[in-house]
Amino acid sequence: DTGVSQDPRHKITKRGQNVTFRCDPISEHNRLYWYRQTLGQGPEFLTYFQNEAQLEKSRLLSNRFSAERPKGSFSTLEIQRTEQGDSAMYLCASRPLGTDTQYFGPGTRLTVL
Amino acid sequence: DQQVKQNSPSLSVQEGRISILNCDYTNSMFDYFLWYKKYPAEGPTFLISISSIKDKNEDGRFTVFLNKSAKHLSLHIVPSQPGDSAVYFCAGHNTNAGKSTFGDGTTLTVKP
Numbered sequence: 734d735t736g737v738s739q740d741p742r743h744k745i746t747k748r749g750q751n752v753t754f755r756c757d758p759i760s761e762h763n764r765l766y767w768y769r770q771t772l773g774q775g776p777e778f779l780t781y782f783q784n785e786a787q788l789e790k791s792r793l794l795s796n797r798f799s800a801e802r803p804k805g806s807f808s809t810l811e812i813q814r815t816e817q818g819d820s821a822m823y824l825c826a827s828r829p830l831g832t833d834t835q836y837f838g839p840g841t842r843l844t845v846l
Numbered sequence: 847d848q849q850v851k852q853n854s855p856s857l858s859v860q861e862g863r864i865s866i867l868n869c870d871y872t873n874s875m876f877d878y879f880l881w882y883k884k885y886p887a888e889g890p891t892f893l894i895s896i897s898s899i900k901d902k903n904e905d906g907r908f909t910v911f912l913n914k915s916a917k918h919l920s921l922h923i924v925p926s927q928p929g930d931s932a933v934y935f936c937a938g939h940n941t942n943a944g945k946s947t948f949g950d951g952t953t954l955t956v957k958p
Contacts, residue, residue, distance in 0.1 A: 766945070768948075773950065773951075774950045775852075775935050776935070776948045781944060781945060789945065824889055826889070833878040833895060833941065837890045837891065839888055
């Protein structure tokens with residue numbers, strides 16, 4: 734088991750472009766979370782899935798953000814029409830059933846110019 | 847409304863001494879509390895947790911204390927080692943909601 738992986742690790746884009754990030758959770762972890770982290774702050778909840786069902790989405794998440802987990806395995810987070818305020822580290826975490834411990838990936842650092 | 851607060855952005859201790867990291871929360875719906883440790887360029891890694899029905903949990907050099915009436919928890923590291931230097935995040939978990947809320951972290955520096 735290689736842990737949670739995220740791709741890409743870094744992304745630089747111009748304002749107005751669309752970006753998509755991928756997260757591969759630990760196999761058989763049925764819960765998957767997306768967080769955003771900016772400098773000096775803790776991870777901020779964005780959304781989470783139980784298997785393929787998206788159970789909650791933060792009200793902080795504008796309609797430019799969408800996440801999917803089509804087969805209950807990997808997940809994608811898409812940001813449309815990126816803005817400079819979207820620059821942050823995007824973290825993915827997975828959690829097995831019956832525990833409260835989340836296992837984080839290394840994150841994708843997004844820079845919007 | 848910040849539900850989890852870590853009021854000390856940084857802490858510096860000498861190797862071998864005790865490190866005490868503090869965390870306050872406001873949400874009574876949290877039923878687990880977790881501490882995560884983060885090194886630069888890596889995601890947070892789980893360190894230790896405590897159920898809201900307990901007041902202490904110990905794992906090696908790490909002990910977490912929970913004072914539910916004060917809505918306060920602390921992480922004790924004894925003895926502190928240079929490799930403990932990292933950012934420590936406190937998180938409250940609401941099992942019914944299925945999600946955790948994180949504090950802003952405390953940067954611990956352990957000096958040799």
